Amino acid sequence: ETGVTQSPTHLIKTRGQQVTLRCSSQSGHNTVSWYQQALGQGPQFIFQYYREEENGRGNFPPRFSGLQFPNYSSELNVNALELDDSALYLCASSPGTGKDTQYFGPGTRLTVL
């Protein structure tokens, strides 16, 4: 086990709604990264937070936003859900920035109808 937890496990939403996904990192890990994994594909980097500030962003629109809290928890928020947002959302924590190994949680499966 990596010590990274995510909630909820599964979620069903309808197009246009908003969703919040949660992640709890390993204690002491200051960096959290979020990835989107479509079925049968590799994960795609959404963004990374380091000490509560965004530290890099992939090719995702602004309706994907995040927050990181001092207690090693974080959130991924997605507004105006689209059908293509259906995917497994993964968070990964690491001790700091730089050449750090990323430890993944089990993911949240989001289905948009």
Next chain:
Amino acid sequence: GENVEQHPSTLSVQEGDSAVIKCTYSDSASNYFPWYKQELGKGPQLIIDIRSNVGEKKDQRIAVTLNKTAKHFSLHITETQPEDSAVYFCAASMGSNYQLIWGAGTKLIIKP
């Protein structure tokens, strides 16, 4: 931007035989190359990683080799076992925040 290609997409080997999965990357500045194993319904699990200042790394039945000149790296699994069946992903780091760029994955099937 960085791109990572992974082959093959599916690999079927007899139990006890070796398996090799290959990846190529495009950005010569990439310097960190992890391999992850993902089982059905679970998040990716790191199995081995290598940094650009090392050519080879081994951990029991698993080894990774890196050829910086050719920009490719490979995962080698020896004496395969049924529990090795899973999807394997390679990745390469990119940028100052070391975000991972992933390959498309290889489904490894171990035949009894």
